[in-house]
Amino acid sequence: MSAGIEPRPEIVRASTALACAAKRWTAGAPITIVIAATTAVATVTVHALTADPDFVEHHLNLSISALSQMHWWTLLTSVVVAPNFLVLSLSVVLLLLCGVPLERHMGSAKFLAAVGIVAVLGAIAGLSLAVSVDSFDEDWGSRLGTSVVFDPAAWVAGVAMAASASMPVLWRRRIRVGLPAAAIVLALFHGGLSDLVGLASIIVGLAVGRVMYGPVDPEDAVAGTRRESRLLVALIVLASALGPVLALVSNDAAGPFGVLEALLRADPWTAEEVRAVCSSAAQSSECRQGLFALRFDGLGFTVLAVAPSLFLVTICDGLRRGRRAAWTSALIAQLCLTASAVLNVAQLHESWSELSDAGVQLDGSYLIRAAAPLLTPVAVALVLAFTRSSFTIASPNGAARSAMRSVGLALLTLGTLYVATGSMSARTIAYVPELAVDFVQRLIPSVYLQWFEPALLAGEFVPSWMYQWIGVAFWVTLCATVLAMFLRPTYDDEPDDARRARDILVRSGGSNLSWMSTWSSNNYWFTPDGNSFVAYRVVGGIALTTAGPVGPRQDHAAAVRAFADFCSDNGWTPCLYSISADTRRVADALGWNSVHVGEEAILDLTSLKFTGKKFQDIRTSFNRATKSGIAAEWTAYSDVSPVIRDQIVAISREWVADKAMPEMGFTLGGLTEMEDPDVRCLIAIDADRTVHGVTSWLPVYRDGEVVGWTLDFMRRRSTGFGPAVEFLIASAAVSFASEGFEFVSLSGAPLAKSPRTIEADGLSATVSSPDPVEKLLDAVGRALEPVYGFRSLLAFKSKFQPRYESMYMSFPDSAALPGIANAVGRAYLPRMTLSQSAHLMWTVARSRATKRDRQ
Structure with missing residues (x-):
């Protein structure tokens, strides 16, 4: 008789720990658990009872045709029946990660009411919006007409908007800016039916939140910090930048702004085919189409097409830090994008007019789609213009010049390499002017090259990999250089700051750890009256203090508030580290978060x-x-x-x-x-x-x-x-x-x-x-x-x-905890090498393994 195989002890312990963690996480969220369980059971049951793999999409998921045929049950079944098991798994994960904290915050009764209202009204409003699309864009409307919806993310986003009405002002603003911005970008660039339902659900959720919790406190509506407005502007610019990337990676982008996806769907051309066409009719539209298609033939060109978006993502970090250079760069980028969209519309209008004069009947929706991309950069430029006063931080002395030198050196190096490689391949210097012009064109994202005649064909004199990737190398260098400039903190220390700080410390005293503020690694901020100071260092955008404020005890509260304003003006997040209970009380009165970090x-x-x-x-x-x-x-x-x-x-x-x-x-x-x-x-x-x-x-x-x-x-x-x-x-x-x-x-x-x-x-x-x-x-x-x-x-x-x-450690924003953890780690171990990091992880892993073996 064979003995049963017992599971390994470490597997049992890990499973038990995982089960306990899941139980703790889901505690207090019964409605979310019921929805997740219902979704899983309903999906498995339906798929087990039907052999038709498309049964769910045709009969149970939401669509325009389903409601037009009075299949009202799809408003319910589209919430709990997933089209396949992969979507089911992702949906359950989404519910557990987002639904649980939302239900805890709102309470089960309000959460259930919000789910029902948002899911039904959001779906109806989204489908109505999709029906209206067909009146001005038949291509987009036809795609929406054949789409179906199973997307719990839509109603989860709507419920989050409703819950935001009772959240602290910082989180409320972030949710009410971030979610609508993301939904608008998805609707305009991807343009799927689920995106429109998501946008409509967010609008419905905003109304539900007002009904449930009443209007926002007027003081909260106008209160806020300069740092928070910078963050919100950065979120808006980030959303506009990621839209083209979304259109590029999507296989079914249908939105009016999905220009890149439409270009990449074009039939591919080879260099030989282009030469054959252009040799007989160099000015023909077919020749121009072939030349343009060659510029999208390859992964390098695809990456280059979204280079402006990646650059804007880099700029967003500077906007978050309040840098004036980032604001200027973002505004110039939006104006350039606006100008390019205008040129594109003008060129398409000219072609459209020529075809109309020739008697060809054309649908005006194509011109509307061409003009639609104008809206995004114009809107973002207006946001930047109205928030100019929030971006006042100049770059550190010499940082801009250093960045320009680095970019210029990269440009010169890459250009020389490109021209030299082409000349060596051609075995003559006669093509140096053409190679130089072609190098400049390689730096321009492919979507804008339609305005320029190519100096050389792809693969002519220059290897294909260099032809594709030389421009990407330049943009990566540009992004890295600009990011490095933004990461450099701006200090305005005076030579005698350390002496002033020591004099105040001796005169007024501080905490038992305050003498550490005299160490050379600190920077100093002084109150306007010069009677108090805070020692700090900036690590990754976190202004990490060495203990609390030093000065007259009755001035500590004012010093903390003023230091927080100073950090906000400089784009930093303040973090008071190793502070006493008295200083923690001051931070608590400001609504900050506090964490117990050690014992004295x-x-x-x-x-x-x-x-x-x-x-x-x-x-x-x-x-x-x-x-x-x-x-x-x-x-x-x-x-x-x-x-x-x-x-x-x-x-x-x-x-x-x-x-x-x-x-x-x-x-x-x-x-x-x-x-x-x-x-x-x-x-x-x-x-x-x-x-x-x-x-x-x-x-x-x-x-x-x-x-x-x-x-x-x-x-x-x-x-x-x-x-x-x-x-x-x-x-x-x-x-x-x-x-x-x-x-x-x-x-x-x-x-x-x-x-x-x-x-x-x-x-x-x-x-x-x-x-x-x-x-x-x-x-x-x-x-x-x-x-x-x-x-x-x-x-x-x-x-x-x-x-x-x-x-204690006190900080104003819990969203900054990852950055604070990084700052504290780098402050304690500023010179840790890669090998030492590996040794640390190995030592920790060995210790844990030894501990498990002893158990």
């Missing part, structure tokens, strides 16, 4: 006594140090003898080498930060002047006086005195207590939490950010534990029985 361990010196069992390890370190002849000696790193300095450097290098990872920065200082003469250094040294360990301490000021010290740098020799760090910290605490200081801070442990609740800070246990964010940070902390030991560091500090204060 603090020893109160007024009552410090290393007595009792809980301090046994500390007393042991003192006793062992005494037996080993090791003493704690205060010094300044900038003043130590070369022999001591060399030992400290060696200890630090040994520690870094042992990690096989770069030393972390940002809120973790190194030897450079120890050079500050105001930083005190305590070393464990024996009678032979051998250094066994080293710690550095940062001053904490209040009202011009030092009231405490913060631990920063700590290292020990691997072969030296074992408890050197415990000995040094305890010795420092005893010494500071004898000097009359109030406390020492053992600094923070990033991505680690103490076993206590957040209520200790007088704050709610539920922070304003969603729980998954903190869970993600916990997961990151666990993953990095084998490399950097954040949790081990926190456990080590617990030996001193400190009290804990939470450190």
Whole structure:
């Protein structure tokens, strides 16, 4: 009797974890689950009962003919019966990803009502719009007449529009700009029946939201930030840029703006056929058609056709950052697109007139389709013109000149390569002028080449791959150069900013970590009165602060608000990192999100006594140090003898080498930060002047006086005195207590939490950010534990029985979390190489595998 095969434990654990995650995600969304389950059951049942693969499309999915034949049931069946199993899978995923959070936000009753109203009225309105199309564009109308609809994305978008009426103002604006812009682009460039139904559903959803939640608060309607208006303009430009790309990649684009798809559907020509036609009738329309077709024959030409769209996508990043150069470039691009559309209409009108004079009866809808692309660049240009005041940030000094030099060098290099290759192939320089002209034409997107006679035929003198891709190489270089210019942050620091910041810190004080704001990697923003400042660095468009504002405590709220305005004016997202509970309260009052990112361990010196069992390890370190002849000696790193300095450097290098990872920065200082003469250094040294360990301490000021010290740098020799760090910290605490200081801070442990609740800070246990964010940070902390030991560091500090204060990260927009995560990572590890990144991932993966094996 054979034993059953049991599943592998890791598969069982993974399946269980996946099931638990799915249960947590779908909790509170019963209507969405019912719709998804009904869709799956209905689709499987219908396909099992009928052998006709087209039965669903002909009888159950929505279409113009279905309603004209009074098949009203299709309004329902088109929502729950998918035409095939691939569409079913995508629909269920869409419902789980979008329907669940929408139902949680709206409540099940309102969600169900919105689904029913949007699905029915949106479908009827979309079909009515499709019927009206036939009156002015028969080709588009005929395609719509043969189309069917099964698209839950339409009613999901409509329900999202309805739900946006009760969302915070930032998300409401994004949804109400982004969804309609995307729907309009889909309708005009792709032009399918489902696109029109989606557009109509969004309009219906907007009305449903007003009925359910009432009109938008007038204050919200006019409130907002300059940064948000930039983002909305960027979304509009992005939507207009992606339209031609959509038409290009679609096999069935029918919309009036789908010019590229129509061109690419044309019959292909070969160079030999074009030569044969043009040799006998060079001015004939057939010759021109063949020459034009050659310019679309190949993947390179297809990519080149959408090069302006890709350039506009790059420009959108600059618009999002508020760059004046991006606004100017976008406006010029829209004016060029408008001019090209006008020229295209004029050329087609001339051809149309010639055919009409010859007695040919023509349908005017073709000219309407030719004129339709005028609308998009005109509309976008008007949006740009009316929002000019939002784009005021100049490029960094020299950035524009550097970009122009790079583009000019690329143009010269590619042109020289193209002409030289053609001349070598022709074995003469007689064709240099033709090759130069042809190179310029290679840079022009194919759709605009119809206005120019080709200097050379494809494949003549120049290899086909170069003929196709030389223009693409130029546009890629242009996009990369412009993007690099936008990524360069604009600073306006003065040479004495660091001195001013230090003077304010000494005079007014700050948090226990504020001395880190004096480090050289920071930039500084000062309040208009010059009494407060914020230290920050810009990483990927995120203005990441080093602790909170520094200055008079009563001015902190005004400083945070003014700093947020400063960041908005510069196109950055502010992120207050490692801030105290007091600063977090200020951010919460502004409606920001907050995340718990670590713990600060603090020893109160007024009552410090290393007595009792809980301090046994500390007393042991003192006793062992005494037996080993090791003493704690205060010094300044900038003043130590070369022999001591060399030992400290060696200890630090040994520690870094042992990690096989770069030393972390940002809120973790190194030897450079120890050079500050105001930083005190305590070393464990024996009678032979051998250094066994080293710690550095940062001053904490209040009202011009030092009231405490913060631990920063700590290292020990691997072969030296074992408890050197415990000995040094305890010795420092005893010494500071004898000097009359109030406390020492053992600094923070990033991505680690103490076993206590957040209520200790007088704050709610539920922070304003969603729980998954903190869970993600916990997961990151666990993953990095084998490399950097954040949790081990926190456990080590617990030996001193400190009290804990939470450190927070506050930011105004949860949509910026991916960028914030990137900024924090790059701030801590600015010099991480590719090999070190690979080593980090390998170490994390090995640790997780070892942990699973132990289980």
